[in-house]
Amino acid sequence: RPIVAASVDVGGVRLTREEVVRENDPTNNVPESIYAKLGMQLHNRDNHPIGILKNAIFNYFDLNFPENFYKFDDLFPIVSVKANFDDVLVPPDHVSRSYNDTYYVDSQTVMRCHTSAHQAEILGQGHNRFLVVGDVYRRDSVDSTHYPVFHQMEGVRVFSLDECAPSGMDATSYAAVDLKKTLEGLAKHLFGDVEMRWVDTYFPFTEPSFELEIYFQDKWLEVLGCGVTEQEIIKRSGRTDCVAWAFGLGLERLAMVLFDIPDIRLFWSTDQRFTSQFLDGKLGVKFKSFSKFPPCYKDISFWISDSFTENNLCEVVRGIAGDLAEEVKLLDNFTNKKGMTSHCYRITYRSMERSLTDEEINQLQWNVRDAVENKLKVVIR
Numbered sequence: 001r002p003i004v005a006a007s008v009d010v011g012g013v014r015l016t017r018e019e020v021v022r023e024n025d026p027t028n029n030v031p032e033s034i035y036a037k038l039g040m041q042l043h044n045r046d047n048h049p050i051g052i053l054k055n056a057i058f059n060y061f062d063l064n065f066p067e068n069f070y071k072f073d074d075l076f077p078i079v080s081v082k083a084n085f086d087d088v089l090v091p092p093d094h095v096s097r098s099y100n101d102t103y104y105v106d107s108q109t110v111m112r113c114h115t116s117a118h119q120a121e122i123l124g125q126g127h128n129r130f131l132v133v134g135d136v137y138r139r140d141s142v143d144s145t146h147y148p149v150f151h152q153m154e155g156v157r158v159f160s161l162d163e164c165a166p167s168g169m170d171a172t173s174y175a176a177v178d179l180k181k182t183l184e185g186l187a188k189h190l191f192g193d194v195e196m197r198w199v200d201t202y203f204p205f206t207e208p209s210f211e212l213e214i215y216f217q218d219k220w221l222e223v224l225g226c227g228v229t230e231q232e233i234i235k236r237s238g239r240t241d242c243v244a245w246a247f248g249l250g251l252e253r254l255a256m257v258l259f260d261i262p263d264i265r266l267f268w269s270t271d272q273r274f275t276s277q278f279l280d281g282k283l284g285v286k287f288k289s290f291s292k293f294p295p296c297y298k299d300i301s302f303w304i305s306d307s308f309t310e311n312n313l314c315e316v317v318r319g320i321a322g323d324l325a326e327e328v329k330l331l332d333n334f335t336n337k338k339g340m341t342s343h344c345y346r347i348t349y350r351s352m353e354r355s356l357t358d359e360e361i362n363q364l365q366w367n368v369r370d371a372v373e374n375k376l377k378v379v380i381r
């Protein structure tokens with residue numbers, strides 16, 4: 001297993017491993033693999049696809065808005081529960097607050113799970129147009145489009161009711177129309193022509209709310225969430241007679257489409273065959289896959305207990321196999337006459353950089369089985 005540094009620099013702040021990873025503290029669920037990602041700042045590297053994409057989006061806003069959007073790209077990623085959830089009206093019982101979904105440093109402090117964590121504070125400072133880019137953290141599934149650390153860009157724009165009035169539309173419709181126009185324009189700026197569609201959705205902080213999906217690798221891929229900001233958030237920021245829109249886009253998802261990057265783990269690769277392809281810092285380079293090494297599939301079956309969750313399983317697998325785990329997928333699920341439920345998962349192991357040996361994979365799978373049995377209170381079959 002890789003050895004992690006005793007401390008890391010996060011935007012000028014030194015954090016020690018002990019401050020972030022507290023194995024024996026039940027209010028903390030941050031694994032070492034997540035601590036190891038702090039301070040990497042992929043979004044601030046001009047020769048990395050995430051940095052290149054950030055620059056291109058900034059450029060779109062600079063070109064199209066004479067009064068510039070204020071840009072934040074170095075806000076500290078560890079925030080209060082209040083900032084991450086309460087201030088954006090996430091209800092007390094919302095799943096995203098659970099220890100199953102979010103990394104908690106302690107009961108009042110989280111690794112931000114979205115850049116919306118900064119909305120209220122920045123609105124409170126009086127900004128009416130801004131963009132926030134940063135690394136965000138989520139306990140999530142393991143596959144080619146999900147990773148526990150990724151990057152988001154938040155955008156917020158506030159209008160006075162006077163600005164909306166001449167349109168003849170009500171303020172909410174005015175903001176929704178402007179929002180969709182702005183994001184469709186962004187998609188055109190980045191992709192030229194691409195197949196996309198709007199889907200209605202729900203967020204606690206916007207109403208109405210939408211997601212934008214782009215057709216990629218024979219599937220619809222969700223790339224951003226957005227909507228018209230709840231009046232309560234605007235009111236709390238000290239404004240009256242205003243309406244606003246907000247969006248949060250997933251930079252990895254957009255970059256995968258833009259650069260033809262087939263697997264989200266590649267963004268963290270230090271292999272020169274990956275990094276060397278983006279040195280010119282240009283948009284529109286298509287990634288040339290280096291030969292894919294063969295995958296290896298291993299199945300694991302167990303009787304689950306009530307506390308079992310798929311995110312916990314994924315975290316255990318990532319803790320052992322790191323980025324060698326390409327996918328964790330439920331194959332089979334049944335309940336017997338005694339009411340016991342069995343799950344069978346298929347774990348795909350693959351390195352993007354080399355061929356794995358049978359021995360190595362067998363060892364990984366044994367370690368995974370041990371860890372699953374010890375940490376998840378399940379009974380291996």
Ligand code: FA5
Pocket residue numbers: 113114115116138140145146147148149150152154203205206222223224225226227246247248249250251252253
């Ligand atoms: C949010 O995070 C909202 N804060 C977005 C928002 C902001 C809505 C402002 C309204 C107003 P969501 O959980 O859907 O929404 O995530 C936003 C985007 O992040 C997704 O569309 C997707 O592109 C990306 N994303 C989510 N989970 C992952 C993951 N595990 N790995 C990579 N990208 C992800």
Ligand code: MG
Pocket residue numbers: 211222225
């Ligand atoms: Mg979503």
